[in-house]
Amino acid sequence: QVPLVESGGGLVQAGGSLRLSCAASGRTSSSNVMAWFRQAPGKEREFVAAISWSGGNALYADSVKGRFTISRDNAKNLVYLQMNSLKPEDTAVYYCAARASSVLFTTGRQYPYWGQGTQVTVSS
Numbered sequence: 001q002v003p004l005v006e007s008g009g010g011l012v013q014a015g016g017s018l019r020l021s022c023a024a025s026g027r028t029s030s031s032n033v034m035a036w037f038r039q040a041p042g043k044e045r046e047f048v049a050a051i052s053w054s055g056g057n058a059l060y061a062d063s064v065k066g067r068f069t070i071s072r073d074n075a076k077n078l079v080y081l082q083m084n085s086l087k088p089e090d091t092a093v094y095y096c097a098a099r100a101s102s103v104l105f106t107t108g109r110q111y112p113y114w115g116q117g118t119q120v121t122v123s124s
Helices: none
Strands: 004-007 011-012 018-024 030-041 046-051 056-060 068-073 080-084 092-100 118-123
Touching: 018 030, 018 056, 018 092, 018 118, 030 068, 030 080, 046 068, 046 080, 056 068
Parallel strands: 011 118
Antiparallel strands: 004 018, 018 080, 030 046, 030 092, 046 056, 068 080, 092 118
C-alpha cells in the first residue's frame, strides 16, 4: 500500500489560486506515476493531471491545460497541483492517485492507490 494524503484545499474566489499537496508515505518505486483526479457533486470522477517519476512527462485534461501545473518532489515524497485562474467549474473534491508503472494513464481504474480527497470550492 502507498497511503496518500491530500492537503491544501479550501474556498477561493474565481480567478484565484490554490496549491494542493499529496504526501505519499512508504516506499515508492522509481516508476511511480502520480496523478490528480476530481469529482464534482453529481458528476463522474475525471482526470486532471499526471506526472512521471522524473517529472519530465506530464499530461493535463484540456479543461485545465494552461491553468494547472503538476509537479513533484521525490526527496520529500510530495506531489503538487498548482491551480491558477480558478473557475467555479473547478469546484470538486480533488484526489491524489498513484500507480507503480511508467505509463501515464488518464483513467482512474488504472490507479490502485488513492487518497481521501480534499475539497476545492471556487466562488463566483
